[in-house]
Amino acid sequence: MSYVEQLVTSFIASAAFGVIFNAPKESLVKCGLSGMFGWMVYFTLTDYGFGPVLGTLAASFLIAFISQIFAKQYKMPMIIFSVAGVIPLVPGGLAYDTMRNFVENDYNTGIALAVKASMISGAIAVGLIFSEVLNYLLRKSGSQPTKQ
Amino acid sequence: MKNREETYEIMDVCLLAGKIMLRSGAETYRVEDTMQRIASALGIEQSHSYVTPTAILFSAEDRKPETTRLARISERTTDLKKVVLVNDVSRRISNGIIDLDEARRQLREIETSQLMFSFWLQVLAAALASGCFVIMFQGGWYDFLPAFIAGGAGYYSVILFHRLIPVKFFAEFLGSVIIGVVSYLFIIFHLGVELDKIIIGAVMPLVPGLLLTNAVRDLMAGHLVSGISKGAEAFLTAFAIGSGIAVVLSFL
Numbered sequence: 001m002s003y004v005e006q007l008v009t010s011f012i013a014s015a016a017f018g019v020i021f022n023a024p025k026e027s028l029v030k031c032g033l034s035g036m037f038g039w040m041v042y043f044t045l046t047d048y049g050f051g052p053v054l055g056t057l058a059a060s061f062l063i064a065f066i067s068q069i070f071a072k073q074y075k076m077p078m079i080i081f082s083v084a085g086v087i088p089l090v091p092g093g094l095a096y097d098t099m100r101n102f103v104e105n106d107y108n109t110g111i112a113l114a115v116k117a118s119m120i121s122g123a124i125a126v127g128l129i130f131s132e133v134l135n136y137l138l139r140k141s142g143s144q145p146t147k148q
Numbered sequence: 149m150k151n152r153e154e155t156y157e158i159m160d161v162c163l164l165a166g167k168i169m170l171r172s173g174a175e176t177y178r179v180e181d182t183m184q185r186i187a188s189a190l191g192i193e194q195s196h197s198y199v200t201p202t203a204i205l206f207s208a209e210d211r212k213p214e215t216t217r218l219a220r221i222s223e224r225t226t227d228l229k230k231v232v233l234v235n236d237v238s239r240r241i242s243n244g245i246i247d248l249d250e251a252r253r254q255l256r257e258i259e260t261s262q263l264m265f266s267f268w269l270q271v272l273a274a275a276l277a278s279g280c281f282v283i284m285f286q287g288g289w290y291d292f293l294p295a296f297i298a299g300g301a302g303y304y305s306v307i308l309f310h311r312l313i314p315v316k317f318f319a320e321f322l323g324s325v326i327i328g329v330v331s332y333l334f335i336i337f338h339l340g341v342e343l344d345k346i347i348i349g350a351v352m353p354l355v356p357g358l359l360l361t362n363a364v365r366d367l368m369a370g371h372l373v374s375g376i377s378k379g380a381e382a383f384l385t386a387f388a389i390g391s392g393i394a395v396v397l398s399f400l
Binding site for chain 1: 175228397
């Protein structure tokens with residue numbers, strides 16, 4: 001049940017972000033899909049106890065990978081698909097907890113949470129870059145059709 | 149070799165394409181790449197560009213003395229549709245389907261057109277996303293509606309305040325204060341259960357996701373100045389949201 005819930009809400013949330021970023025109408029479903037797959041990877045990994053950093057890394061890698069496939073297929077810039085998908089991974093909850101602890105004068109907990117939040121932001125970045133590098137290598141080795 | 153007039157006209161088109169892309173939130177390397185492609189397709193073989201989030205420098209090198217032009221970018225929004233459209237125009241120019249005049253006409257049309265989804269649809273999308281985030285962050289369905297309303301109100305007020313006050317930081321700060329207050333009101337009237345979940349869900353539409361992604365991609369592509377400045381902009385937004393929420397929390 002909870003997996004179905006997550007599937008539906010992550011799809012809607014990512015597609016809604018497509019609307020906020022004014023992505024072309026025909027790409028909204030694909031925005032939703034890339035966000036949904038990414039979130040499912042994150043959710044499954046954290047559910048099995050792999051920790052949020054690894055989960056975020058794997059999820060953003062997959063989002064960038066899917067976005068590159070979409071980008072090639074529909075001849076649109078890759079960010080159209082990846083941006084909406086990455087949003088759910090942004091550690092908004094942790095940033096909030098950080099702020100809350102700072103306000104409550106619990107600076108030690110606050111700093112620990114802030115470091116965790118920056119680790120996760122870093123994981124998003126590294127995942128995106130890994131995927132791009134992989135795509136570059138694949139293209140270079142010629143195992144994929146040449147880029148348009 | 150082109151004569152001076154022609155060079156100017158080609159540079160006009162390149163700069164126009166670059167300006168639209170940069171204003172709409174494209175990555176720096178895409179802006180540079182697009183301008184260079186258009187220039188070389190239209191006959192300027194050697195061109196250089198230097199793009200930062202606030203300005204474009206573009207220089208054509210085909211005849212002496214070189215011509216260099218500057219375009220100032222003062223306002224940036226996120227409008228991915230325009231990025232796609234300019235990308236298409238540049239592709240058509242490279243493939244020789246359209247010429248200089250047709251390209252200029254199409255780019256002008258893109259520049260002046262209003263392609264955004266309607267304002268209320270955007271607010272609705274922000275509200276819907278906020279509600280969904282509550283569920284994604286392991287909240288209960290009883291908090292869906294409070295987050296829906298708080299998120300919609302927050303996004304609405306950020307856009308509204310930004311129209312009144314041109315300082316983005318202040319608009320975001322006030323928006324997140326409103327999110328905090330609305331969420332707290334829901335708790336007081338027992339319409340919501342978990343304050344944390346409602347606030348986290350509701351601030352997500354304000355999170356600088358595009359800036360963060362672009363900052364990283366720019367840094368990795370070697371555009372250090374752009375990457376750092378986009379990172380700074382993202383940090384400012386995050387700081388505005390955080391301090392807005394902190395103000396509300398400190399009164400609890």
